[in-house]
Amino acid sequence: MNVRVVTISATFGAGGAAVGPMVARALGLPFLDRAIPEIVAGEIGCTLEEALAHDGRAERGLGRILAGAARLPTVAMGAMEVYLPDRTIVPPEEFVEHTEQIITRTADSGGGVLLGRGAAVVLADRPDALHVRLDGPRERRLLLAASEMPGGGSGAPERDVERMLDDNDRARTAYVKHFYGADPADPRLYHLVIDTTRLPVPAAADLIVGAARAC
Numbered sequence: 735m736n737v738r739v740v741t742i743s744a745t746f747g748a749g750g751a752a753v754g755p756m757v758a759r760a761l762g763l764p765f766l767d768r769a770i771p772e773i774v775a776g777e778i779g780c781t782l783e784e785a786l787a788h789d790g791r792a793e794r795g796l797g798r799i800l801a802g803a804a805r806l807p808t809v810a811m812g813a814m815e816v817y818l819p820d821r822t823i824v825p826p827e828e829f830v831e832h833t834e835q836i837i838t839r840t841a842d843s844g845g846g847v848l849l850g851r852g853a854a855v856v857l858a859d860r861p862d863a864l865h866v867r868l869d870g871p872r873e874r875r876l877l878l879a880a881s882e883m884p885g886g887g888s889g890a891p892e893r894d895v896e897r898m899l900d901d902n903d904r905a906r907t908a909y910v911k912h913f914y915g916a917d918p919a920d921p922r923l924y925h926l927v928i929d930t931t932r933l934p935v936p937a938a939a940d941l942i943v944g945a946a947r948a949c
Contacts, residue, residue, distance in 0.1 A: 736949050737845075737863065737946040738844065738845030738862050739840070739841045739846060739847075739848070739862055739863040739864070740757055740758075740761070740763070740846075740848070740863070740865075740866060740942060740946055741847075741848045741849075741853035741857060741864070741865045741866065742757070742847065742848070742849050742866045742868060743865075743866070743868070743918050743924070744867070744868040744869070745869045745870070745875060745903055745906070746875065746879060746899045746902040746903050746906075747875030747876060747878045747879035747882075747899055747931075748870055748875055748878075748930045748931070749868060749938065750849050750868050751767065753868060753935055753942070754767060754847050754849045755847075756936065756939040757847050757942045757943055757946075758847040760943045761847070761943060761946060761947075763844075763845050763846045763847050764844075764846040764847070765849070766836075766840060767848075767849040827913075834856050837851065837853050837856050838856065838857070841857055841860060841862075841863065845862070850906065851909070852913065852914050852916070853865075854867075854918075854923045854924060855910065855923065864925055864942070864946050865923060865924045865925050865926075866924055866925065866926045866945075867918075867919075867921065867924040867927045867928070868930045868938065869919070869927065870929045870930055870932065871929075871931060872899070874932075875931055876892075876895060876896060876899055878931060879895050879898070880892065883895065907919070928941060928942075
C-alpha cells in the first residue's frame, strides 16, 4: 500500500465521524479529528476552548461564545461579569498554522486518517495521500443527522437539526475558503467523492479502503 494518508472532507450529516475511524482501523492507521484541537492547545499554550473557537470542525459551543465575546474586554455572561484580557486571545492564524504542522507531521511520521481542517489542500501535493469527499443532498443529510440524535431525532426539533446542519456546513466551508482560498465542495480537490446518504457507512469505508490499497 503506497497510500499512508487519507484525508476526509465531510459535510454535516454525511457520516465523516463514523466513516473515518472505520477506514483507519482497516488500514491500521491512527485517526485524527477531535485530538487535533487538544494537541494545538497544548503546543501553543492556550485553553481548549480557545482552540475550539478557531477550529473548522468544532460545533457551536463555549469556544465560539468566548471567541465572539472576546471582541470586548469585559462581557456579561448571565449575571456574571467576565474579564477577557486581550493577551489570552489566540489569533486564528496561529491556530491554523499549528493545525497545518500537526497534519504535516502526521503524514511524515507514518501517516493517518485525517478528518476535515482543509487537510486535502494542505497535503494536496503528497503522492502518498488519498483525498476523499463525503457529501449528499441536503434533505437526506438532514434525515440522517436527525436519526443520529439521542432518541432517533425525537429529542431535537427539525428546525434545530436544520440550524445545526447549516451552521456547521457554513463554518467548515468558511474555514477552507478563508485560509486557503478553496471551496471544499470542489470535486477537483479529491480523488474520490462519495454520496454517503445513499451508501451505508461500511460500504463507504470499504470503497475508501479499496482505493487506498489500489494506489
